[in-house]
Amino acid sequence: MSLRFALLGLLNERPCSGYDLTRRFEEGIGAYAWHAQHSQIYPELKKLLADDLIRVAEEGARGRKTYAITDQGADLLREWLLQRPTTAGVRNEYVLRLFLLPALPPADAEQVLHKTIEFAEEQITLLTGELDEIARVHGDTVGNGAMAAQYGLRVYRATIDWAHWAIARLADGEHGADGLAGLEQ
Amino acid sequence: MSLRFALLGLLNERPCSGYDLTRRFEEGIGAYAWHAQHSQIYPELKKLLADDLIRVAEEGARGRKTYAITDQGADLLREWLLQRPTTAGVRNEYVLRLFLLPALPPADAEQVLHKTIEFAEEQITLLTGELDEIARVHGDTVGNGAMAAQYGLRVYRATIDWAHWAIARLADGEHGADGLAGLEQ
DNA sequence: GTGACCATGTAACGAGTTACATGATTAA
């Protein structure tokens, strides 16, 4: 069901073709919020069209169809956004790995934590670049993905903070540790 | 594929029946990392069994089967955990909502942000309670979900920080705003 | 003309949800 709202959300910003939407899923939204490929996007656009949530605004060369959100679609999107935040039904592989980290011997866990810090630092560099770009191109500090980028920035900073804490805890337990047993207390 | 590793990870901590695993997915791992129901867990356990990644350790009353991870399963789990962290293929409805928030009129967006703060505060209370419980029962500050809980704590603090920033930005733009237009530089 | 990119589609398969279905054990 979320793909439907991801598409409505993108079309709410501006009309797009299936191809455009596929490209946009390769950017911020696809990297941090919801991933989708063209093979899923095209059939879903047909369903949205059948439900009158979007309409064909323009037909161009090479069979290109530009879709725009309808009033009905915009209403449904806003209704969905106003629902209370929840993490029900979460499926986050990144967090799952962190969750299961204690299954590794401490030295290996520490290595993964270092790679986690590296990864988070790279993401922060990327997001900082995106924020500069948004400010430069759109003169905007809220819309056009800026709010999401600011969120990502803070989450990755929190991740780095956590990883440093975890490495320190692992080090505490390392003298005489056999697996996790030495880490307890 | 991740369900497979979630199950291996849980069985790596201790042997469990399908029923036990279903219960455990209602706790931390299911709330913050990976969600699954019994109708998916039982078939997946059969596949893991067929692949010799787990074994039946014990059969009890009411058809209960207790599964334990095999050496092969533990090796595969560790190999998966050692892969470089990535957010490829992310599907996070919670973040998707935050991403699309600028689709709402500022007053509505602000309301959602307040609800986001409330929700994050509740999660922090829950996680703090869980950390106390883990320390009390297991005398542990790293394993048994403690590392994951510490991560959650930091992510929710970051969320609250972000939401306050976002509310302030919205307020900045509100004098004379029509939709997002008034927010742009 | 040919390679890069624009643009859309479908088929087969695997992952995940909802609902249905069954029966054993235990405590009140």
Next chain:
DNA sequence: TTAATCATGTAACTCGTTACATGGTCAC
């Protein structure tokens, strides 16, 4: 005896992935 809980399963459906498939346009 009956309600709660333990315990496992399957069928039909929707969602998502991988791979296959086709053809148009444009710059060199």
